[in-house]
Amino acid sequence: MPPGWAESAKDEGADPGELILIGSNGGGIDAVLANRIAMRLDPADKDWLAKWTGAEAAPRVEGLPAENWETTREGDSYVVSGHLPAGFAGAAPVRVGGAVVATLSPGAATPLKDEWGLARRIRAQRRLGILERIGEEAGIVAFAKAERLASDFTSLIVLERFEDHVRYRIPPPEPELRVRYENEVERGDGMARSKLSLLWTEKKWWHQTQYPWLDWRLEEQVGTVSIWVKSAREAFPEETLNRDTVEPYEKWLPEARRIVAAKSGLANEAAFDQWRADVVKHIEALDAIRRRSKDPLAGQTVHVSVRGFVNQRGIVSGKSPMTLEEAIGEARGVLTPWGTLSRVYLYRDGSRTGYNLESQAYRPVPLRWGDMIVVEAMSRRPEYYGDFFAAPVDPFAAPAGLRSGGGAAAAPAFPFEAEDAVFERPGESAVPMPFAEGAIPGGPGSTPAPRMDARVVAGEAVPLGAGTDDAMLSRLRQQADPSKAYEELVATDFRKQSPSPATLIELARILSENGAEDLAARALSNLPESMSNPVEGVRAMALWLADFGLTERALDLLRRLEAALPDEATRAIVRHDIARISDKAEDFRGAVEAELAGGEVTALGPIALTDYFGRKGRADGALSALTASEMTSDVRIVVDYAGDDLLLQVSEPGATVDLVSGVSPHGGRIEDGPRAMEYQMRVGLPGDYRISCHRREKGTAEEDRQPVTVRVTYYLGWGGRRQSARHLTRLLDGDGLMLDAIRFGFAK
Structure with a gap:
């Protein structure tokens, strides 16, 4: 039995084995029903979950119908709550695993302090949620004060759990808990800084990685063929070298290298089109060379190289x-216990094939003059996968792992005979050209992409949102005094039916364009009423104020909201909104520091850091462990939104699959943070980047669907001297929304 169960029941104000009763006249707006169970089981051993797993970990109340009780997990504790059936007079044991840790039975009087027990708190919290959706401020304040709850309109908070003190940075009043509190805060701050450093380092690795451009296949083949030719020359003496096999590839290489190098000097669309045609033509020429390779005639002498884990x-x-197995036999077989026939590589025509000779599906493979064979190790430890005996003659052994796994590919699982006969096909492994040319793997490429320009391409004009009252908007536009017309609308139409969010936004836009800034802000103040979360409603209002050019009003609204927020996580989101509108480095730093203060670092941290360092921010103070980097990129898009959760979807030029997370094959990367998303590509691809946002939970009932305000910032040439930015604000009230695209190419 996990230690500490029975003792922790006492901590809740009841003896072990007794039922905690909440009186029906306990006070407050809503009385709590009698015979409520409210017990927290908080084990002293905080590692108990590692010892008790599965269904056995959760407490069970025996002797009561399942609908009368429930258990919920809170951190390292379990909360048992529910009620007893009418007339229940027996006993209900609480069991964990095979042990009874408490027994519930009626009849115990409830001390006064138990009126504020867990059952009442849970029910009160649900009631508060209903009141907040209704939006009656007076009722919310009265209820929150009576029940001692925190709401959007009260700063009262009762901390029943120690972790709440740490989360909200409120020291506990008990002196004996102060030391523990200070240690937990310090530990949490250290973990937050470590996570921020990890996320930033991952982004730096991404930015320093050379991803393939449009000529990736040709560049890959240049590297692969180069090292294959070099290895063949070194493995075979002159008398056994098959020149008819090697020399065609040697003649193909110089022109291929020239084409790859030529991309950095492309200056216009015509030169680019010719270059792309040359790339395709030269890849086809390589395929033609490979097709000319044939199996030898019967009786013809064949010379092959056998290396790796063999005896000779x-x-x-x-x-x-x-055959392949005969050649290994001529080399006196596999070197035991290290080598294995389940991992045999055959190098031919500038490519590699991996065979599992122990597979039941394996069939003999005839060899050709000039083939190279490498028997790999059986060990599953990555440092033993490469053929360290044969290096540097073994083709691709080290560099192939950079893309396909190569020498670092996992060995087949036991039993080997059940695996496929071919575990790697030609073309699945490749040597990056910089490696083959002597550069450092993963470092900058030998030939940079040409300099191109990007511009935002507006999509088709679409209505701001569904349900726009065109008649109301038309009346406002036609009036000589839009302010007076708006007051009339408020006194008449608004009383009949609340305008849709799209109508409110367009009304505010018209008023703003006519200089009625106060009325524009007043119209937008109705926007939070259409959203269940008032914080998101205020954020949406600020984003639209910024879109109308009322920057100072938007910033003032967000700063007042930030000051009223109880937690650092939400404060970080609002501070990021402020930074995106103010465009000041110190505000972006404030968003990062707010996350650090809250102890929960998310992807919002690297997004804000990119902006902070991109504006020449210094890595000092809380950021001193980080390395400043502007993360220069041809294309960068940041999406801020207020409302329901969204995901960002980017269709890159020539891509067959849209990117929604992670990194694309050409290096496009998405960061998905709370209420902020980022797409970034260091070296742009010529063509159109199509961008859209979608709800994470599609198909939601219309009455439960919240409008989402989306603000997109397009950064072109991010971090460079030619950097430019453009902002776009849209309203998403359906499942998805297409945004303006980015076109990357040569300027015309």
């Missing part, structure tokens, strides 16, 4: 047809 490495000669 070197050149093996024989008469055709000679």
Whole structure:
């Protein structure tokens, strides 16, 4: 039994084995029904979950119908809540695993302090949620004060759990808990800084990685063929070298290298089109060379190289047809216990094929003059996957792992005979060109992409949102005095039916354009009423004020909201809104520091850091462990939104699958933070980037669907001297929304 269960029941104000009763006249707006169970089981051993797993970990109340009780997890504790059936006079044991940790029975009087027990608190919290949706401020304040709850309109908060003191940075009054509180805060701050450093380091690795451009296949083949030719020259003496096999590839390489190098000098669309045609043509020429390779005639002498984990490495000669397993046998077999026939690589025509000779599906593979064979290790430890005996002759052994796994690919699982006969096909492994040319793996490429320009391409004009009252908007536009017309609308139409969010936004836009800034803000103040979360409603209002050019009003509103927020996580989101509107480095830093103060660092941290360092911010103070980097990029998009959760979807030029998370094959990267998302690509691809936002929970009933205000910032040439920015604000009231695209190419 996990230790500490029975003792922790006492801490809740009841003896072990007794039912906690909440009186029906306990006070407050809503009385709590009698015979409520409210027990917190908080084990002293905080590692008990590691010892008790599965269904056995949760407490169970025996002797009561399942609908009368429930258990919920809160941190390292379990809360048992429910009620007894009418007339219940027996006993209900609380069991964890096979042990009874408490027994519930009626008849115990409830001390006064138990009126504020867990059952009442849970029910009161649900009632508060209903009142907040109704939006009656007086009722919310009265109820929150009576029940001692925190709401959007009260700063009263009762901390029943120690972790709440740590989360809200409110020291506990008990002196004996102060030391623990200070230690927990310090530990949480350290963990938050470590996570921020980890997330930032991951983004730096991404930015420093060379991702393939449009000529990725040609560049890959240049590297692969280069090292294959070099390895063949080193493995075979002159008398056994098959020049008819090697020399066509040697002749193909110089022109291929020239084409790859030429991309950095492209200056216009015509030169670019010719270059792309040359890339395709040269890849086709390589395929034609490979097709000319044929199996030798019967009886013809065949020379092959056998290396790796065999007993005698070197050149093996024989008469055709000679098979893969026969050549290994001529090399006196596999070197036991290290080598294995389940991982045998055959290098031919500038590519590699992986065979599992122990597979039941394996069939003999005839060899050709000039083939190179490497028997790999059986060990599953990555440092043993490469052929360290054969290096540097073993083709691709080290560099192939950079893309396909190569020498670092996992060995087949036991039993080997059940695996496929071919575990790697030609073309699945490749040597990056910089590696083959002597550069550092993962470092900058030998030939940068050409300089191109980006511009935002407006999409088709679409209505702001569904349900726009065109008649109301038309009346406002036609009046000589829009302010007076708006007052009339408030006195008449608004009393009949509340305008839709789209109508409110357009009304505010018209008023703002006519200089009635106060009325524009007043119209937008109705927007939070259409949203269940008032914080999101205020954020949406501020984003639209910024879109109308009322920047100072938007910033003032957000700063007042930030000051009223009880937690650092939400404060970080609002501070990021402030920074995105003010465009000041110190505000972006404030968003990062708010996350650090809350102890919960998210993807919002790296997004804000990119902006902070991009505006020449310094890595000092709380950020001193980080390395400043502007993360220069051809394309960068940041999406801020207020309302329901969204996901960002980007269709890159030429891509067959849209990117919604992670990193694309060409290096496009999405960061998904709370109420903020980012797409970034260091080296742009020519073509159109199509961008859209979608609800994470599609198909939600219309009455439960919240309008989402989306503000997009397009950064073109981010971090460079030619950096430019453009803002776009839209309203999403359906499942998805197409945004303006980015077109990347040569300026015309």
